[in-house]
Amino acid sequence: MFENWALQASESDSISFQDFDVEGLADDLHRHSSYELVYISAGSGVWQIGGVQGAFGAGTLILCPPRVMHAWWSGSAAKSGSRTSGIVLRFSREVLPGSLLRLPEMESLRELEKKLSAPLEFRVLDQARLRTRLNSVDRSKGVLKIARLLVALDLIASLECKQVVAEEKNKADLGSKDFARIERVKRFIEEHFRQHISRSDAARALGMEEAAFSRFFRRTLGMTYVDYVNNFRVRQAAALLGNRRGMGIEEIARQSGFGSLASLHRQFKKRLGTTPESYRKAANSEFQAP
Structure with missing residues (x-):
């Protein structure tokens, strides 16, 4: 049976984490006030960011800035024999304050933040290392959770990436x-x-x-x-x-x-x-x- 599953979670925490394994992604175009990182470890389908679409597969990693329309879709495991799994990690703007990014030790994150004028698609060569870093965020609490998110972002900042140009004329919430x-x-x-x-x-x-x-x-x-x-x-x-x-x-x-x-x-x-x-x-x- 086809399982509709949308990548939407509570935004009440400064950092939220979902490790998912589902029969199918049937998302609707939506946006958040937070940054959203989506890592696909298995499965295939289509993502959409603004008016741009692309194919995803194992190893896809996309970091989307706040207020950008996006969605993910995949087929049904009942017919294909495959599931879609991965991680969704959201974090608020306050996790990367300007005062923190100005520190010399934060050069890599400062450069990453500059690139995030548009969504970023990364090329992941070592998926095991990336998953370990992301899972460490989920296992932590309090200040350590923020620290481990910064460590994970530092790794991501070192990866080859390209911007996804996603034109959006209106970013206001709909009436x-x-x-x-x-x-x-x-x-x-x-x-x-x-x-x-x-x-x-x-x-x-x-x-x-x-x-x-x-x-x-x-x-x-x-x-x-x-x-x-x-x-x-x-x-x-x-x-x-x-x-x-x-x-x-x-x-x-x-x-x-x-x-x-x-x-x-x-x-x-x-x-x-x-x-x-x-x-x-x-x-x-x-x-x-x-």
Whole structure:
């Protein structure tokens, strides 16, 4: 049975830690007032940060600054035989105060904080060492917990990384009216993504003029309606590629709402940086690993 599991936890503590092992990630776009670090130790799927998507697998490590929209998705273990596991670690801005970062001993963390003007994706070569450092944070309390978080961040700061440019026009919290509207349009897309659904179709579903709808959608989610729909369809295709190994890629294109195999290839490459065939091969090789 497919298990929906969202990467969302209490923000009442300055540091919160989750060690997870689940059948499937079915997250919704959300943001936090804290920093969020997500490390994937097993499984594969798709992450989204702002309007940018990428594929994740074992060893993926992303550090997201506060107030940036993000989400994670993976397929169902019932069909693929694989689970998704890893660690989510959140910490407040106050853990890295400017007075602390100005100390000469904090040079590595100072440089890391500068890079965090945008989310960071790291290349992890020694996963065992990283997991040991992260687990030490969970096992600690009080001042020692903060100290061990700083030690873990010092290790992460030494890793090769790249920024994920995630444009967001609006970072304010949604009002109840806007929240209800965006939930309605999300449901509309989920119910009709296999069909041709134009921007005008979605605008009519919300009872809005097309131009006003376009402004509302971009202001609220930080991306265009067309980008959101294509991102959604790519996620569906990625799930089918991992879960339905006997399904042909042309059929996956149709089931995901793409009008042609060429369209699937173009959008998959654009948004995940790889081809459907390469994604399936990587997912299957991970599932078969001892």
